[in-house]
Amino acid sequence: MKIIELKIMRGPNYWSIKHPKIIVLKLDLEDLAEASTRDIPNLSQKLEKLFPEMYLHRASVGSEGGFFKLIQEGTSFSKVVQHIALELQTMAGMESGYGRRYTANEPGHEYVVVSYQEERAGEYAVKAAVKITECLARGEKVNIIQDVAKLHQIREDEYFGPSTEAIVTEAVNRNIPYIQNKQRGLIQLGYGIHQRHIQAAMSSSTSFFAVEHAGDKNATKEILEEAGIPVPRGTIARNVAELEQAIEELDFPIVTKPLDGNQGKGASVNINNWKDALKGLTEAQRYSQSVMVEQFIEGLDYRLLVINGKFTAAAKRTPAMVTGNGNSTIRELVNEVNKDPRRGVGHEKALTFIKIDKLSRAILRQKGLTLQSILPKGEILYLKTTANLSTGGTATDVTDIVHPYNVLMAERIAGIIGLDICGIDVMTTDIAIPLPETRGAVIEVNAAPGLRMHISPTEGLPRNVAEPIVNMLFPHGQPSRIPIVAITGTNGKTTTSRLIAHMLQFKGYKVGYTTTDGIYIQGRKIIKGDTTGAYSSEFVLKDPTVNYAVLECARGGMLRSGLAFTMCNVGIVLNVSEDHMGLNDINTLEDMARVKVVVARTVCPEGYAVLNADDDLVYEMATGLRCKIAYFSLNENNPRILEHIAKGGLAAVLEDGYISIFKNTYKIRVDRVADVPLTFGGKARFNIQNVLAATLAAYTSHMEVNEIKTALRTFLPSSETTPGRMNLFKLPHLDVLIDYAHNTASMEAIADFMRNVEAPVKIGIIAGVGDRRDEDIRAVGKLAAEIFDKIIIRQDKDLRGRTGKEINSLLKEGIFSVKPELEPREIKQEARALAYALEYAPDGSFITMFSEDIPEAIKMVESFRIIEHRKQASDW
Numbered sequence: 001m002k003i004i005e006l007k008i009m010r011g012p013n014y015w016s017i018k019h020p021k022i023i024v025l026k027l028d029l030e031d032l033a034e035a036s037t038r039d040i041p042n043l044s045q046k047l048e049k050l051f052p053e054m055y056l057h058r059a060s061v062g063s064e065g066g067f068f069k070l071i072q073e074g075t076s077f078s079k080v081v082q083h084i085a086l087e088l089q090t091m092a093g094m095e096s097g098y099g100r101r102y103t104a105n106e107p108g109h110e111y112v113v114v115s116y117q118e119e120r121a122g123e124y125a126v127k128a129a130v131k132i133t134e135c136l137a138r139g140e141k142v143n144i145i146q147d148v149a150k151l152h153q154i155r156e157d158e159y160f161g162p163s164t165e166a167i168v169t170e171a172v173n174r175n176i177p178y179i180q181n182k183q184r185g186l187i188q189l190g191y192g193i194h195q196r197h198i199q200a201a202m203s204s205s206t207s208f209f210a211v212e213h214a215g216d217k218n219a220t221k222e223i224l225e226e227a228g229i230p231v232p233r234g235t236i237a238r239n240v241a242e243l244e245q246a247i248e249e250l251d252f253p254i255v256t257k258p259l260d261g262n263q264g265k266g267a268s269v270n271i272n273n274w275k276d277a278l279k280g281l282t283e284a285q286r287y288s289q290s291v292m293v294e295q296f297i298e299g300l301d302y303r304l305l306v307i308n309g310k311f312t313a314a315a316k317r318t319p320a321m322v323t324g325n326g327n328s329t330i331r332e333l334v335n336e337v338n339k340d341p342r343r344g345v346g347h348e349k350a351l352t353f354i355k356i357d358k359l360s361r362a363i364l365r366q367k368g369l370t371l372q373s374i375l376p377k378g379e380i381l382y383l384k385t386t387a388n389l390s391t392g393g394t395a396t397d398v399t400d401i402v403h404p405y406n407v408l409m410a411e412r413i414a415g416i417i418g419l420d421i422c423g424i425d426v427m428t429t430d431i432a433i434p435l436p437e438t439r440g441a442v443i444e445v446n447a448a449p450g451l452r453m454h455i456s457p458t459e460g461l462p463r464n465v466a467e468p469i470v471n472m473l474f475p476h477g478q479p480s481r482i483p484i485v486a487i488t489g490t491n492g493k494t495t496t497s498r499l500i501a502h503m504l505q506f507k508g509y510k511v512g513y514t515t516t517d518g519i520y521i522q523g524r525k526i527i528k529g530d531t532t533g534a535y536s537s538e539f540v541l542k543d544p545t546v547n548y549a550v551l552e553c554a555r556g557g558m559l560r561s562g563l564a565f566t567m568c569n570v571g572i573v574l575n576v577s578e579d580h581m582g583l584n585d586i587n588t589l590e591d592m593a594r595v596k597v598v599v600a601r602t603v604c605p606e607g608y609a610v611l612n613a614d615d616d617l618v619y620e621m622a623t624g625l626r627c628k629i630a631y632f633s634l635n636e637n638n639p640r641i642l643e644h645i646a647k648g649g650l651a652a653v654l655e656d657g658y659i660s661i662f663k664n665t666y667k668i669r670v671d672r673v674a675d676v677p678l679t680f681g682g683k684a685r686f687n688i689q690n691v692l693a694a695t696l697a698a699y700t701s702h703m704e705v706n707e708i709k710t711a712l713r714t715f716l717p718s719s720e721t722t723p724g725r726m727n728l729f730k731l732p733h734l735d736v737l738i739d740y741a742h743n744t745a746s747m748e749a750i751a752d753f754m755r756n757v758e759a760p761v762k763i764g765i766i767a768g769v770g771d772r773r774d775e776d777i778r779a780v781g782k783l784a785a786e787i788f789d790k791i792i793i794r795q796d797k798d799l800r801g802r803t804g805k806e807i808n809s810l811l812k813e814g815i816f817s818v819k820p821e822l823e824p825r826e827i828k829q830e831a832r833a834l835a836y837a838l839e840y841a842p843d844g845s846f847i848t849m850f851s852e853d854i855p856e857a858i859k860m861v862e863s864f865r866i867i868e869h870r871k872q873a874s875d876w
Contacts, residue, residue, distance in 0.1 A: 001077065001134050002028040004109065006126065008119045011534055013562030014594060015113050017601045019098045020562055023085070023122045025112040026104060027078055027130070032137055033108035038074035040137060047071065047080070047136070050144055051087045059083070076101065077133055078110040085114045085122075085129035088144070092151030093348035094121055094159075105585055118158040121151050156346040158182070162452040163201045170466035176480040177566065179542060189473060190480035192512070192546040196473040201421050202448040203473060210418030211447040215260045217292045220417065220445050227416050229409060232427075232441045234294030243281050246293040247274070253296035255443075256280035258288030269385045270296050276366070297427040297441045301387040302398065304406070304424040305454060305465060306414035308472040311407045313399045313454040313463040314431060319384040320354045320392030324375025330364070331356070331371040334383070342458070347390070350456035354383060354392035388450075395453035397460025398431055405434035413445060421469060423449020482546060484565055485697050488553045488599045489574025489612075490592070491746040493532070495725045496574060496690040497552040499678065502721070503698045503711035504548050512540035513550035516740075517723055517854070521546060533557025537564035555595050559586070563602060570697045571603040571627075572610040574689065576617040577745035578776060593617040603627035608700040610693055613640040613651070630700060632692035634685060636660070650700070652692040657682070659695055659712070661705075670695055671709045677716050683756040684726060686749035687717075719862075724854035726753075729861050734845040735759070736838070738857050741850050742769060744779045750848065751787045759846035764788035765833050766850050768807040770800030777807060781814025788848070791815060791824040794833040796852050804828065831856060838864045 005026040012020050029035075037043050047054060048068060057067035059079075067083055082099040089096040098115035116122025128147045135142045160168060164187060168178050171189050179188040189196045197204040202211070213220055221231045233250060236259060237243040247254060254277065257267035266287040268280035284291040301317045322333035334354050337343075343351040356371065360383045364370060367381075375381055387393040406426070414422035428440025435441070454463045474480050485504075487497050494515045501513040505523060512521045514536040519527040521543055527536070532554035540549045541564065553563060576593045586592055600609040600621050606628070612618040613631035619640055622629050629649060633641050636655040641662065645651055651662040654673060661668040673682040676691055691712060698708045719727045724740035735757075741747050754762060766784045768777040784791050793811055795804045808826055815824055827833040830852055837847050838861070851857040 001030055001032055001081075001130055001137075003127070003130060004028050006123065007560065008123065009562040010119070011562035011564055012566060012598055012602050014559055014598060015100070016098070017598065019115050020566060021117070021119070021122075022098070022113050022115050023119075023126050025081070025114075025126050025130075027081065027110050027112060029077060029108050029110060032077045035077065035137070036074035037071045037077065037080060040139070043136060044068045044071040046142075047084075050132075050142060051084070051091075053090070054083060054087050057083055057087070076110060077137060078112050080133045080136070081126070081129045082112045082114055084132055085112070085125045088125040088128060088147060088151060089116060089121055091144075091148050092121065092155055093344055094118060094151070094155055096122070096125075105587060118155060120158055121154045124151060124154060152345045152348070155348060159347065160187075161200060162347050162455060163448075163450055164198065166451055166455050166464075166466040167198055167201070167469055170464070170470045171474075171480075174470060174474070174480075176470070176474060177541075179538060188542060189470075191484075191541040192482035192549065193510070193544060194474075194478075194480050194482060195542070195544060198469075198473075200448045201423075201451055201469070203420060203469065205420050205473065206447065207418045207420070210420075213417050214419060214422075214445045214447040217257070217259055217444065223416060224413060224442060224445070227412065229413060229416075230435050230439075230441045232294040232297050232443065234292055237281065237291050237293050238289060240278070240281070243277060243291075243293065247277060250293065250295045254280075255292075255294045255296050256284045257292050257294075258284045258286075259290040259292050260288050267386050279362070294443075297439075297443065299427040299429045299438065299440050300431075302426045302428060302431050303395075303449070303453060304402065304410040304426060305449060305451075306410050306419075306422040306424065307465065307468040308420055309411060309415060310468070311402070311410050312468055313397070313465050314402045315395040315453040315457055315460075316398050316431070317387035317389070317453060318394045318396070319382045319387045320360075320394075321380055321382045322354075322375070324377055324379040324381070326377035327374065329372050329374055330369065330381065333375065334371075342456075343392075347452070350452070351394065351458060352390055352392050356383070359384060389452050390450075394458035397454070397457040397463065399454075399461070399463060401432045403432050403434050406431060409435060409442075413442065417445050419445070419447055420472065421449065422446070481567075482541075482549055483570075483701065484541075484549045484551060484568040485570040485572070485701070486551050486553050486563070486565075486568040486599045486602070487572045487574070487693075488555075488558075488596045489572070489618075490555075490577040490596075490743065491741075491749065492574045492686060492690045492693075493552045493554065494740075495678070495687065495722055496572065496694055497550050498722055499690060499694040499712075499715055500697050501550045502715045503694060503703065503708065504550065504701065506711040506714065507698075507701075507703055507707060509548040510546055511548045511550060512543050512546035514540060514552050516552065516554070530554075534561045534564040541565065553599050555586070555592070558595055558598055563598065566602060567604045568599070568602050569604060569607040570610060570700055571599040571601075571607070572693050572697060573597070573600055573612065573618045573621060574693060575612055575615050575745070578743065589617060593621065597621045600625055600627075608650070608696070610696045610700075612689065612693070613638050613644070614689075628700075630696045632689065632696055634688060634692075650696070652696045652699075654688055654692065659688075659691060661695065661699055668705055670705055671712055676712045678712070678722075680717070680726065680728070680753065684749075684753050686746075686752065687726065719854075719858045723858065724851065727854075727858060729865060731861075731865050733843045734838075734841050734847060736861050737846070737848045738851050738854065738861065739848070740854060743772075744776065744783055747780065747783050747787075747850070751783060754787050754846075754848065757846055759844060761790065761842050761845040762788045763790045763792070763837055763841055763845055763847045764850070765792045765794055765830075765837060765848070766811065767794045767796050767830075767852065768811045769796065770798070770802035770807055774810055777810040778814035778817075781811035782818050783814075784811075785815040785818035785822060791822065792833045792837060793824050793826045794830045795828050831860060834860055 007024040009022045059067040059070045086096045094117040096115045100113040102111040235246045252272045255269045266284040305313045423446035425444040428438045454465045501511045514531045518525045519531045532552045537551045608628045608630045613633040632652045634654045636653040645662045659670040727738040729736040
């Protein structure tokens with residue numbers, strides 16, 4: 001069994017809209033291609049022994065135990081890979097329940113699709129699943145312990161963490177989108193100008209000044225003391241001499257902790273002798289050279305949480321502990337506690353496994369105990385000095401019993417320090433009594449406090465503390481999204497994207513848009529290159545100055561990683577025609593349509609899918625959509641259009657020489673086609689389609705008709721506004737058209753335009769693309785022969801797996817099938833081919849250049865025009 005291809009989908013995609021986070025694995029089953037799971041003795045029993053919880057997998061049978069039944073009846077080994085990959089992730093604390101298997105086109109090849117929570121874990125799981133399946137098929141012994149341990153580690157390294165997860169989950173429940181920045185550990189909530197950021201329980205609204213204060217424990221204590229808040233006496237020690245002086249002043253018991261530490265790291269409590277004090281100093285200085293030495297306050301450890309100035313929750317925290325039963329050793333007691341199904345590795349579950357570490361062993365030695373000691377019945381042994389959940393501690397919700405004095409005190413502290421999300425650690429014998437009466441004290445104030453103890457307490461009522469955080473960042477009624485217009489199709493995407501961006505900018509929006517030549521923010525090119533994939537869309541959605549996004553979504557990006565968004569306001573599908581056929585198992589137009597429809601299926605219920613009613617495959621995409629539908633057509637009498645508007649639908653059509661909108665029974669004329677520059681006087685019918693689609697996008701985005709008309713008239717096609725899209729240059733003795741057309745459909749559109757062009761000689765400069773099918777390359781040659789009187793064949797720089805000779809031969813086969821007498825000239829370099837045509841073309845010629853390097857081609861034509869004008873001036 002061999003992995004041919006592995007893709008990580010991060011958004012709605014060809015394989016699934018509902019499950020955007022999936023791994024797509026293409027397998028060559030090799031010698032297992034013809035085998036069945038029933039051929040392997042006891043395979044079902046072996047799987048059940050390795051993965052007992054796999055009994056819950058229903059598979060296609062539809063009932064528990066269904067997968068094992070399927071194995072016994074006989075199924076493909078790719079199905080085994082699918083279920084093992086899912087179960088491995090689940091065993092490591094990453095619930096993953098969606099999986100599918102599909103047959104690929106090549107014999108013996110199959111696709112396995114599985115969901116993931118963390119993409120690195122999903123990738124590891126599918127690779128491990130292939131390895132395990134191969135071993136089982138060969139009858140070899142399998143051990144999954146290392147694989148599960150590795151997945152646990154990946155989860156701890158990559159996963160949000162409980163605080164972040166809670167906030168993100170709450171945001172998603174409120175339909176607020178998010179983008180994860182793993183490099184910086186940040187989460188962006190919302191898009192464009194509405195974005196906010198969180199990092200654990202710290203937000204972009206959190207004051208840096210406040211965080212600095214909270215991080216300096218000595219300064220915090222002084223500020224609180226001045227405000228009448230009870231705090232323990234203490235001082236700072238940086239060396240042994242200062243520690244000794246601090247103890248003389250405070251007396252035992254004491255607490256030592258890093259001056260700027262957090263999460264209890266480096267803290268030692270209830271120190272009662274000089275030897276332990278030295279150890280405490282050393283432990284604290286692992287995190288901070290300056291060490292806070294404080295008097296130890298007797299009592300219980302409480303955490304009070306204040307969000308946006310309001311007391312929200314409180315929890316009593318208990319350090320990791322065991323209770324003796326008079327029979328079991330301390331090690332056995334710890335093992336028993338760790339059997340609690342609520343405990344897991346790190347932040348995997350509500351509680352963390354208790355780990356016997358260096359600190360735990362020191363506590364045992366101090367008490368004269370070992371792990372083999374047997375505790376008397378009922379005796380409690382604390383195994384940590386701090387009550388953090390991350391070290392195995394527990395939490396009990398006490399929100400409802402906190403005394404009003406303590407509530408007000410907590411809210412005052414958050415305001416005094418200036419934290420929008422504030423965790424306050426209090427030591428007291430009873431939180432239901434005012435702090436001064438119990439001689440308790442505020443121990444610490446925390447920025448970015450952990451939320452786990454409130455979300456999933458060991459005892460008591462869970463509190464949704466993420467809700468007030470999200471409400472603080474996005475008060476109800478305040479938007480979190482920016483409108484998104486997504487455009488796909490085989491041809492016309494870039495022109496339509498640019499036109500729509502222009503129209504929205506005319507309306508006054510700050511638009512970010514993506515095209516095949518770059519990412520633009522407010523009309524400025526920020527990134528150069530083919531930027532039609534998920535990364536580029538995300539780039540726009542992350543820009544804090546953008547309030548409208550226009551995103552070109554190409555086939556390649558959708559197949560590579562899916563879309564960057566789960567929802568758009570307008571989704572446009574222009575057309576579906578043959579291009580890139582045979583790549584990525586997209587072999588038919590129907591396959592291609594299933595790629596393009598992804599955009600339409602992401603349109604929100606109140607948004608519009610804008611579809612081409614003249615294209616059968618695009619028209620059929622309306623089936624099953626849950627959004628509104630708007631159609632466009634070059635034929636006002638198209639029965640599909642007439643039926644749609646009769647039902648109260650919306651459409652845009654070419655009507656008696658006008659761009660018109662049909663709404664219900666009303667006809668709204670926008671402008672004469674001939675007056676829209678992009679249509680080249682109505683000759684470029686393919687651009688009329690683009691204009692119709694853009695008009696619907698603008699109209700459904702609440703632009704007035706007069707605004708649409710003016711925007712259409714002010715969008716002037718040129719090498720600046722639409723580089724590589726119908727760039728027409730009128731030179732003194734000839735005309736030149738430069739276009740990016742690279743498939744037969746786009747060339748046919750140019751051919752339609754050329755039929756309306758009057759010129760004594762029409763010259764075409766063409767090339768074949770190496771990763772197309774033979775018949776596609778021949779079709780380019782055939783169409784060129786139908787359009788042009790003379791042909792120059794050039795070559796792309798990247799031949800994509802073929803030789804230049806092979807490509808040119810196929811092109812010539814197509815040319816000769818139409819004009820056997822036409823002898824094309826072969827000039828390899830694009831620049832030389834264009835230079836030759838410009839130099840030797842007869843007066844009045846019309847040169848059409850299908851270019852790979854648009855900027856260089858435009859530069860050459862502009863230079864030639866300058867030279868020609870100078871010659872004319874000289875002759876005169």
